[in-house]
Amino acid sequence: MEEDDIVIEENDALKSFLPNGFGKQEKEANIARQLEKSKRPRQDKAVSEGVRRPEHGTLNDGSRRFEDRERNSLDRDGDGDENDDDDSEDDEEDEYPVSHELLFKTHERPITSMTLDLSGSRLITSSTDCTVKFHDFASMTPTTLRAFKSVDPTATKSSASSETHPVHHVEFNPVSPSTILVISAIPQAKLLSRDGEPIAESVKGDMYLRDMHNTKGHVSEITTGTWHPTNRDICVTAGTDSTLRLWDCSARMTQKDVIVHKSRAAGSAGRTRMTAVAWGASPSGNSSNLVAAALDGSIVMWNGDGPYTRPSAEIRDAHQRDTWTGGLDISSDGRTVVTRGGDDTIKLWDTRKFKSPISTVSHSSTTSQFPTSSIKFSPTSTSIVTGSQDGSLHILNPATLRPELTTPVTPNSPIISLLWHPKLNQILTGSANAETHVLYNPSLSSRGALDIMSRAPKRRHIDDDPALTTDQSSLALTDSTNIVTPSGHLSSHTRQGLRPPPATGLTASGRSRDPRRPHVPLTTPFAKTQPDERHVRDNIPLSSMRDEDPREALLKYAEKAEKDPMFTNAWRKTQPKTIYAQVSDEEEEPESKRVKKG
Secondary structure: OOHHHOOOOOOHHHHHHOOOOOOOOOOOOOHHHHHHHOEOOOOOEOOOOOOEOOOHHHOOHHHHHHHHHHHHHHHHHOOHHHHHHHHHHHHHHHOOOOOEEEEEOOOOOOEEEEEEOOOOOEEEEEEOOOOEEEEEHHHOOOOOOOOOEEEOOOOOOOOOOOOOOOEEEEEEOOOOOOEEEEEEOOOOEEEEEOOOOEEEEOOOOOOOOOOHHHOOOOOOOEEEEEEOOOOOOEEEEEEOOOEEEEEEHHHOOEEEEEEEOOOOOOOOOOOOOEEEEEEEEOOOOOOEEEEEEEOOOOEEEEEOOOOOOOOOEEEOOOOOOOOOOOEEEEOOOOOEEEEEOOOOEEEEEEOOEEOEOOEEEEOOOOOOOOOOOOEEEOOOOOOEEEEOOOOEEEEEOOOOOOEEEEEEOOOOOOEEEEEEEOOOOEEEEEEOOOOEEEEEOOOOOOOOHHHHHOOOOOOOOHHHOHHHOOOHHHOOOOOOOOOEOOOOOEOHHHHOOOOOOOOOOEOOOOOEOOOOOOOOOOOOOOOOOOOOHHHHHHHOOOHHHHHOOHHHHHHOOHHHHHHOOOOOHHHOOOOOOOOOOOOOOOOOOOOOOOOOOO
16 A cells, blocks of 8 residues: 555544644634624514514524524515515615614713714713713723723812712814813813823803903803814803803913803893803804804804804794703704704704794703703714614704604613714714713724724733732731841831731821821711811810800809999999980980870
8 A cells, every 4th residue: 555545534623622833822803703793683663553673682592583583484485575675774774874883881970971083093981970081992802892091170189088070071172182171060171181181271250240251261160162163272161150251272271252141031130051052164164153052042143253242143032941952063064053952842943044943843852861962963964863861863854853763772761972973984872871882884984993893802811800809908917927128128017026007097096097088077976067076166266155145145244344344434433323314205206216196
């Protein structure tokens, strides 16, 4: 038998066991499988009754397989009408980037706003948990969807007792993405860098001045703000003091101009709260339009380049009075303005005939609970996106405001913030359940979520799970533990056989061992909101008189005042007995003291 006639059978088990090569093996990503996992379940609608059928994700595995087999059998039977309907629905869904989704869960409370830079590589979200989260698409994988930095813009100290406030709005500079405008529930706006470092902060105005033109800043809470569409150094903020204030960011956020909105509503004393503001291009293309909404139901428009002494157009009863109009946006061509009011309506306005709405539809409002509920135009202004109270995303026709597509994103949780990025062609939603969803379509979208899903999942180490690890600093050291310093000598506590002092907790006097945490005095069980009684007695003069009867305190000095008078001591010898003037009946008394007789 020759060597060529020898046939060696392949052992598949041994082949799979042995490595294909040596060295570090790179894990390749199965992009098709990961995209299939992120595909959203298709929503079927009952045409006859208008009732949406259950999602595939709500069924169990057996029901889902049975439904899939039934659908496949119907397709094989050649039902042409149903196939045409399915094709039309698929074409409608493929028109918008909503076929796949990516979920971020980095906040603890409802998400108020979100922003993306021009390139679409960095996502920043804000929430009512008083934090701003920074996400970088270039460093995330399908298993590491987390924020790389968290910033509290209103925190003054790195301690648990510092005062913080919810964040209403964050927005990248559309011309220079290195600057971020942050609006919190305080009278001061902040500018942060791309990495979350503070750059500048606006000043607080004098609340005791009546004329708001004379103050250098807001005197009460700021509700929202936005950037100039073409000028990188100008931004505007809207406050509850009935003013819009323009800031020059090139000079460390100094006030450039003040717009005072005088409300004409009865009983408002000329003041109201500004609820929303938008700054967009004008139809002529020469300047810009600045549009703002107020709590008195009015919508006001100014020329974006000034002067701001008088508005160019105003609609007094655009929405119902005392309802919060949180959604406001201007189309890319500057011809139309869309508003979402607290009176459960969405209205479309023409900036060239700013008097009455073009279209009006009813839509449930969530601004009573979430004031920053938004509505946005698509990048090409061919669609309008907004959320609903039941957690569905509505894509509306910009001419008739009728829904072209309605898809659930977060069932039973309202959608608050929305964003449609022009370069990525992806829709981002922020909900009341602290979830951020990125909707995309692999054939229509680019980068962003697609970059994340094209990477291999990171293999998670056991130390990455905090539930399976223990912090060594929290462990108590025994007497037999030897602590060796870098010089090779034992520490003083080890030589003496003593346990080293802990780094956490309180000292014997009640003060914190953490130098960053201030001393908080202990509260008594009878007065939890009042300072300690000993502290008041030692540091506040005459504090003992607080619990004393004032009448008894004065009568205590009656005997001393009679023996040694202070004010009548000069007449002690000439007039030892005090003589008081007696009023006769003949003297006339004032009209107010005269008693009527009879």
